[in-house]
Amino acid sequence: MKILTFIIMLLCVSVVTTIAYHTIQADLVHFRKAEKYFSRKEYSRAIPYYTSLLQKNFRRPTVLYRLGESYIASGNFKNALHVYEDISKREPTNSSAQDILASIYMNLGDFEKAVEIYKSMVSSEPLNRSTRIFFARALTAQGNLDEAIQQYKIVLGETQ
């Protein structure tokens, strides 16, 4: 009888602990759920969790990135733009975020802003050929074809 009482008590403690954890650490539980959906590429299910975490000031750098990536993966470039603008403000030297921000502008047809970002990236990393090609593409889309040609030629080592 004593053993049975003991086991029931243990079960109760376990249940109470779990409930308490889910209540006190709700953000972490949401984060885990969001990560689960993200890893399964179920972006539309992950987005509400990441959004709610940000609204609750859940500060993990991953959350913003994951939210941005989820928006891009689900084709919602307008929302992705807000996220990456936010990241860009927080981490102005993060070239990876700048790069994605520029590609979002390209997708949204705002070629001037894309050109502006790529231009700044190229001047800080002149040997990064991929960035220069993206810069050339943005210039082409913008209609600045002579400058685009110049950039392609630099990539191919054909400048005089």
Next chain:
Amino acid sequence: MKNTIMKYCLIPFSIFVFLNISSIVPDPAYGQEKLKGPSSISKEEIPDWQARWELARVLSYVKRYDESVAEYNKLLKEKPALYEARAEMANVLFWQGKNAEALKTLEQIPAADITGNTSVLMADLYVIQKQYEKAETLYRGYLAKHPDKHKVRLKLAQTLSWDKKYDESLAEYRTILQAFPDDIQVRRKYAFVLIWSGKHLEAAAELKKTLR
């Protein structure tokens, strides 16, 4: 009795506790590779040939045709089976007025890869060279897939008439006129083919229609 209780209660209890612990304990991966930031949208490495292809295209947009062709040639030396690029180069040569070179370029592409607008360009080039049969085959192949492209049908109708295949040409003209009965220019061309085929009365009637 006690042992039985132990058996039946401890096993589910252990499972329950294990499941709870596994959901509570933080994933050790957090804060490590998961915190690296964007990963799935990383920039792809663009090969030189791809950049050269883009350069060749942009050069053609600004009508720097010689430079464009030079870039296409470099590209095709590296990627001879890049038929899309070969077809683009043929277009540039055509814009330059180098029709024979354009046709020669297109003839290097396997027939199965000559599709869509490329087949129309090739047909146009055959027409310029008065190789009407070859042009006809290409136009017909294109129209089989795009029966509503009446501009191409008009080219076929004209080619057939120049090849003295008047009845076939007239049939194509009738198809076009069915879709565009008010197109005076097409009706006049139709009337001329009627004249060439000796159907003067019909031709006169058609020409009258164009004068209203």
